[in-house]
Amino acid sequence: MSNTSAQARLAIPIVESVLLVAAVLLPLVLDEFWILFTTRVFILGLIALSFDLVWGYAGIMSFGQALFFGMAGYSAALIATKLEITSVFVIVPAAALVGLFVSFLMAALVILGKRQPSMVFIALGTLTGSYVVERLARGWSYVGGQNGIPSLPRLTAGTFEISEGPVFYYMALAILALVYIALRMLTRSQFGLVLAGLRQQESRIAFLGYRTQNYKGITFCLSGLIAGIAGGLYGFHEGYIGPGQLGPVLSTQVVLYTLFGGAGTLIGSILGVGLIDLFSFYLSQLWDTGWPIVLGLLLLVVVMFRPTGLIGFVVSDRERAGFFGRPGKTGSERRS
Amino acid sequence: MSLLECRSVCKTFGALTALDNAHLEVNHHEFHGLIGPNGSGKTTLLKCVAGAEIATSGTITLSGADITEQPPTERAHAGLSMKFQITAVLQQLSVYDNVLLALQSRESWMRLMLSRSRHTLHARVMQTLERFKLADRPDELAGYLSHGQQQWLEIAMALACEPTLLLLDEPTAGMSPQERRATGELLAPIKQHCSLLIVEHDLNFIKEICDTLTVLDQGQVVASGRTRAVQEDARVKEAYLSHV
Numbered sequence: 136m137s138n139t140s141a142q143a144r145l146a147i148p149i150v151e152s153v154l155l156v157a158a159v160l161l162p163l164v165l166d167e168f169w170i171l172f173t174t175r176v177f178i179l180g181l182i183a184l185s186f187d188l189v190w191g192y193a194g195i196m197s198f199g200q201a202l203f204f205g206m207a208g209y210s211a212a213l214i215a216t217k218l219e220i221t222s223v224f225v226i227v228p229a230a231a232l233v234g235l236f237v238s239f240l241m242a243a244l245v246i247l248g249k250r251q252p253s254m255v256f257i258a259l260g261t262l263t264g265s266y267v268v269e270r271l272a273r274g275w276s277y278v279g280g281q282n283g284i285p286s287l288p289r290l291t292a293g294t295f296e297i298s299e300g301p302v303f304y305y306m307a308l309a310i311l312a313l314v315y316i317a318l319r320m321l322t323r324s325q326f327g328l329v330l331a332g333l334r335q336q337e338s339r340i341a342f343l344g345y346r347t348q349n350y351k352g353i354t355f356c357l358s359g360l361i362a363g364i365a366g367g368l369y370g371f372h373e374g375y376i377g378p379g380q381l382g383p384v385l386s387t388q389v390v391l392y393t394l395f396g397g398a399g400t401l402i403g404s405i406l407g408v409g410l411i412d413l414f415s416f417y418l419s420q421l422w423d424t425g426w427p428i429v430l431g432l433l434l435l436v437v438v439m440f441r442p443t444g445l446i447g448f449v450v451s452d453r454e455r456a457g458f459f460g461r462p463g464k465t466g467s468e469r470r471s
Numbered sequence: 472m473s474l475l476e477c478r479s480v481c482k483t484f485g486a487l488t489a490l491d492n493a494h495l496e497v498n499h500h501e502f503h504g505l506i507g508p509n510g511s512g513k514t515t516l517l518k519c520v521a522g523a524e525i526a527t528s529g530t531i532t533l534s535g536a537d538i539t540e541q542p543p544t545e546r547a548h549a550g551l552s553m554k555f556q557i558t559a560v561l562q563q564l565s566v567y568d569n570v571l572l573a574l575q576s577r578e579s580w581m582r583l584m585l586s587r588s589r590h591t592l593h594a595r596v597m598q599t600l601e602r603f604k605l606a607d608r609p610d611e612l613a614g615y616l617s618h619g620q621q622q623w624l625e626i627a628m629a630l631a632c633e634p635t636l637l638l639l640d641e642p643t644a645g646m647s648p649q650e651r652r653a654t655g656e657l658l659a660p661i662k663q664h665c666s667l668l669i670v671e672h673d674l675n676f677i678k679e680i681c682d683t684l685t686v687l688d689q690g691q692v693v694a695s696g697r698t699r700a701v702q703e704d705a706r707v708k709e710a711y712l713s714h715v
Binding site: 324325331335336339342344457458 | 521522523547552555562564568571572573576582584586587612628632
């Protein structure tokens with residue numbers, strides 16, 4: 136492999152490795168508050184990954200990630216409170232399936248129609264879906280109306296109770312790591328190459344014979360599945376799920392996480408969650424009423440002047456473009 | 472039966488008639504040139520065949536099947552492949568990945584997800600790159616190639632789909648004389664397995680590679696037939712060739 140090619144592939148694995156090692160060691164030095172904080176970052180990191188998959192890789196602007204997240208969260212909460220099933224081996228798969236199912240319904244409405252949908256149509260369609268379901272949840276007493284579903288029991292694994300703290304932390308980290316690895320493999324697979332083509336020139340891909348709407352639909356459903364897993368975990372970590380976890384505010388927040396960290400890199404969206412939540416926390420300590428203004432300006436500066444996000448400072452354009460199906464070395468590399 | 476038949480194809484854009492009752496036939500293993508002055512409707516006819524535009528009226532058949540209103544994806548599956556006038560390689564993908572993307576287009580999404588054909592397609596990608604003189608820079612982003620090389624890459628992608636009919640819209644535009652000659656040499660061998668419908672302003676290039684010609688003027692077919700015969704046609708000379 137040529138030096139330039141090798142260097143171009145280097146930054147993301149380094150960032151990934153450093154963050155993984157840090158994540159594994161952090162509970163040894165963090166107090167209870169920061170362990171809870173970081174666990175929430177991992178869970179929100181999952182929903183940010185789900186958005187990065189659709190936007191950063193397939194070019195689908197979805198403002199509906201909170202819908203999949205919240206619907207899965209509510210379903211998991213109902214399973215725990217009404218059916219009294221708290222096993223993590225039931226809750227997490229069930230939440231994933233709800234996310235998958237809801238995203239499939241949304242895809243059928245906004246992506247899989249007869250005509251190729253525009254980016255604006257998908258963005259507004261998903262935003263509307265998110266808004267409508269939030270309003271419905273606020274008015275439906277069965278799911279707690281404005282108050283949502285509070286006092287969720289703890290997740291269990293057999294007879295073991297998964298309490299918030301280091302145990303939940305490592306479980307969330309393990310799930311995040313598994314989803315991350317699966318997405319890394321997917322986005323570097325031949326399927327990922329099609330997504331890269333879709334993002335760059337959808338019409339060109341269609342002329343090659345790809346049924347582009349099907350690829351978009353599949354990717355959208357996978358993102359719904361991941362957002363569903365996040366939603367299922369979130370309620371049990373926070374002990375509560377409410378209408379705010381279904382609506383446009385969270386959906387928009389997820390978009391910002393990914394744009395701030397850097398779309399199309401996976402790791403950028405997780406960084407985005409961590410940094411935005413960290414800034415929010417410290418800014419709110421410094422200026423309890425006006426901190427969102429400062430945060431908003433900061434996000435605006437990054438989005439305007441660094442469209443590749445913060446990860447763009449260390450990741451080259453070539454590495455962002457990605458390396459897909461080439462096995463082994465080509466002739467030119469053998470010669471070099 | 473002809474491979475491609477366009478019968479009475481009309482295409483209007485508001486009050487503008489771009490194609491007026493155009494007929495076109497391309498036979499198997501035939502190189503067919505489509506020429507005419509600027510604005511004569513050549514590219515519009517090519518787009519109607521490829522599916523980038525839908526004909527307002529008339530029929531287009533490929534191997535006897537009516538494709539007049541089919542979307543581009545279905546036409547690609549029926550055996551059509553197109554190289555656009557404005558180079559449309561995927562600039563932020565490597566040269567290798569551009570060709571792989573074209574080669575794997577008939578695989579199912581499940582196989583692609585599992586990267587099942589990654590190893591089997593590798594040799595074909597490299598063969599294609601060798602053939603189009605791009606094998607020495609597979610990792611380079613396509614956007615960094617010269618204009619001529621991008622044109623070759625796009626032809627390579629179009630051919631990688633193993634079409635029965637290749638549509639080329641001004642493939643030598645912006646190329647040096649050497650690159651034009653090389654392009655002709657690259658295209659010649661494909662006649663064994665596919666036909667070619669080519670829009671091109673360089674008449675010498677067209678005369679060298681095409682068996683048959685159709686001449687368009689103001690959206691209408693002025694003449695059609697063997698290249699030499701069309702060249703001698705008085706109407707063609709008046710409408711087009713004499714002005715060149």
